[in-house]
Amino acid sequence: MMSISHSTWPVILMVYNLPPWMCMKPEYRMLSLLIPGPRSPGNVIDIYLQPLIEELNVLWEFGVETYDASRNRTFQMRAALLWTINDFPMYAMLAGWSTKGKLACPCCNYGTNFRYLKHSQKMCYMDHRVFLPMDPWRSNRRSFNGKIEFRPPPPLLKGTDVFNSLQHVTNVFGKKQKKSNDGPWKKRSIFFELPYWQHNSLRHNLDVRHIEKNIVDNIIGTLLDTPGKTKNHVNARYDLKEMGIRKNLHPKDTKDGKRTKLAKAFVSMTNGEKLVFCGVLKTSKLPNGSASNISRRVQLDERKLSGYKTYDAHFMLHYLLPIPIKSILSDHLAIPLIRLSSFFRRLCQKVITFEGLDCLEVEIIETTNQLERIFPLAFFDIMIHLPIHLANEVKLGGPVQNRWIYPGERYMGTLKSFIRNKNHPEGSIAEAYLVEECLTLCS
Template identity: 45%
Template sequence: MNISYSIWPVIIIPYNFPPWICMKQPNFIISLLIPGRYAPGSDMDVFMEPLVDDMYDMFVHGVRTFDASKGEYFQLRAAILCTISDYPGLGYVAGCTTSGEGACIECHQFTRSLRLKKGSKTCYMGHRRFLHANHPFRFDADSFDGVVELESSPVPLSGKEILKQTEGMQTSFGKDPSGKKVTKKRKCKEGEPINIWKRRSIWFKLPYWKDLLLRHNLDVMHIEKNVCDNIINTLLGTDKKSKDNLNSRLDLQALGIRSDLHPIEVEDKFYLPPAPYSMTSEEKKLFCKVLNGVKFPDGYASDIRRNVQVNEKKIIGLKSHDNHVILQQLLPLAVRRILPENVSAALVRVSNFFKQIYSPVIRVSDMQKLEAEIAETICLLEKIFLPSFFTIMIHLMVHLPAQARIAGPVHFRNMYPGERNDEGLPMEVQSTTPFFRNIGRGLAGKYCVALDHKTWLQAHRYVLFNYDNIDPYLNKHIDYLSSTGLQNKHEIDRVHHETFHEWFRLHVTEMGDDEPEEIKILAKEPIMAANKYNSYTINGFNFHTQSYDEGRPVQSSGVSLMAETTCFERGNNDCRVVGNKIYYGIIKEIIELNYSNRGNIVLFKCDWVDNRIQDKWVRTDQFGITTVNFKHLFNTGDNISDEPFILASQAIQVYYVQDPVDTEWFAVRQSKPRDLYNMSETEKDDLGNDTEVSIILPDVHPNSTMNISVEETVFVRTDIDGIIVEANKPKTKNNGKGKRKV
């Protein structure tokens, strides 16, 4: 059954909750349901009026409310901070246009738009005016539209300016039951400023609305989806969705720019020269194979392999979160081995932009830098893609950092929370002391095993060396070894690593009851019987062993660790060098040590890629993408001195994507934990949340600065052939008496 009908829910989200429950659906307040077969349009104000009246009363007069914690009454007041909707919905709420020549609410009457006659679309370019005054792109007329750019970027309108522009506006509410439009839009005369306002929004009835710095959010979720669709469909040349077709080339020819890409008429057909982003049939298949070969961690994303048709060179049926993952994680991997370097660099910059804009913690200085970077990135895209590529969604990227500077992280300002419901899994918080406080839980395959001595020693040794308060004992043992006449620091470190556990047990026994409780538990050593798991959840990640992953549509066995390492200069055993290194591995076993039934510690035993020689088996390319080779491992646990274990609490989940060209290498992509917030002890105490854990998870795969010149751009690929397309057939329109050409 196909029923054309819509319901628009209007949801109020209270922002004075802790961040881990603020955007959860149980705390949403459904204030309105707007029914109708058609979008409400200007009638949105009619439906919103009861809500606006209530919010006016809440702000001006307040509501007498009882405070149970203090046992007294107080006057509860509330205010609407901003609205969140997709871009067409923003037009209904704000009372402005979101398409046509004045489509950008931030640029308002100064929106740079261009009507493409052949494609019958409006494009939005002219992003050089968002660059700083001396940027070389401003003076590079040949690479852009043939004009030097001297204008500055437009300033968003204040609330008072909007009130002035909408003063005296008359609005006719209601619709014709037949669905016909009541009035026809009046076209602006030449030289007349663009009027983007359809009416004065009812929200201006609120006394504070005109003073807000940000009244309506640009929804990052929908912007990201549309940007990703634009890129993928254009790269793959998807029929009827690609922004590069005959009409696009004819519009380019009419504009008199980028002559190398103009269509060439061949009898009754046209030859389209290859653009810098064009791909051959085999390259398109290679692009699709990258996406088709990906397995994500459990709960991280849907299985997009079912959406990828390799032989047909199509990607269909993607949801918003699928686009989110592809654009931020997979697109750089797919293009870096196929497209020219500068084209790949521009697309990787778009990917990195969305990674940074989604950051849960933002700084004003970072957003100011990002604002300059995205303007330059879109200008790079203008040098690469055709004008038809630049829809309003591409343009809106340039305004996202400014909104983040005003309103904070986009997690609290996009539509994802309203379109999903994730209650999460309860964590087991148990044990007697902070170190043995188990903040995870086993999910599957729990069974008891007897550990061999080598595995037992390696696990116990790692626990000791990674205990937070172990440093005084480590120093005592090193001082003791130094007094025994060992030759150099290298030899002391070797003996220290091999014998510390024995010395520590004897030393704590001698000290008796003077030692802290945790130290006494550690000195008693774990028993030889341990629990093993196939799956374990901690820090917001679901981890699997490699064997448990086999045959499943997920990849949850990838793990990484940022650790402090000590090494010695070649030929000098007394010169110790300390630094941080990132390790990448695959979980082989999940083991829970039992310290005499007084405390448990969960560890992951892993196969680690050999990273002892820089850029040999772990390397980072010019785009900041790290790749690893699992043919070369170390610390596998074969030798008793190996360190194959890490604490489960230290693990950062990653997943690996096979290189489509060199199949021995795998690109590293970092997963993101859900509902994990880094809070200070003071904040946790104030909130009274005894089970919430403050954990700092470092970004083991930070965005690297790409050392690629933005001055050089490839306008045409000379290594591949163009395509031949049929001439466009003239459109026909039915005038009621027959069909005629238009």
């Protein structure tokens, strides 16, 4: 998509036994591996990670003799890998669980609620009523999928459950044992070679940055009816007709049979409303360094927003989008979207309590069900489903700021500045990194 001809993959280790305001700083990061390009390593990434896993095993079982400058003596240092930080497509390579298709959610696992949309030709992930208590919404057929929902929520998987289910799946070198019913498991994760990994409750983080970007894309594309981005298209209306729900939105053929009429949906805005929506973003003034100049991403004449970066989407979702949404849209649509914005803003706080997380967990379930009553089925891709699990991950791993990929992406920008030989970027990065480390030690 970005016309990049070469892709080099750095593997960076971050030290967590430091104060929270220090552990994500560039000076405390270690470049442990450089996986050469020009393409993504895919499932064979395990072969590149094998030396790192062996060293981590040594650090855990035996330790390494290390000098303590403060006490002027040596000690046996041990270390354990807590989790990995990566975007969702990379999740499939590291965990071995396919993040596409019927069972795309690694948290729900085999309990993922999926539906194939025949006309939109994609999977959607709905039926979020299973996460609700037994309240009237579970018996509301008309507003949801036309059925009463009695199923309990899927149980949370333990590391031991994953480890046991992986015994018959691909081993570390890609040799698949002869057994059927592998399901969505693509391979066995190499991290289970670590003896403590199966007892780890949080192994691979869901990247909040990646989820926010995709949610903003879906919301803006649908509200502004951007071609190729909107989820409120003709095929989405035919999917509603096939399911027999929201009859007022079903497409209707004209008398001559040559055209199809589409009724106005809640998520549709008039041209004047789109102009106001874009105008608010166009005239917004942001603090220096908080995001890029979002006004450059707004095309008022075409009434669309494009080309914004990941951190722009983060800032818009937290602060900007609720302003035009509240002033333009009806409360029926505006309230769920504002609640979604509030959820991510509070989730990303530096200080958060367990009581607050319990409230967020309940709120995001209610918000997702409210959205399910309004937006077309094609809107609910896997990124709309994943926020259901984010509050629980904060309970297990702590604040989002120490578990998302923003610091790593900024550091990769530093690594890119080291490149002098574009034909062999790995050599330039490794050489510059070693020189910088030596200069830091000498100083």
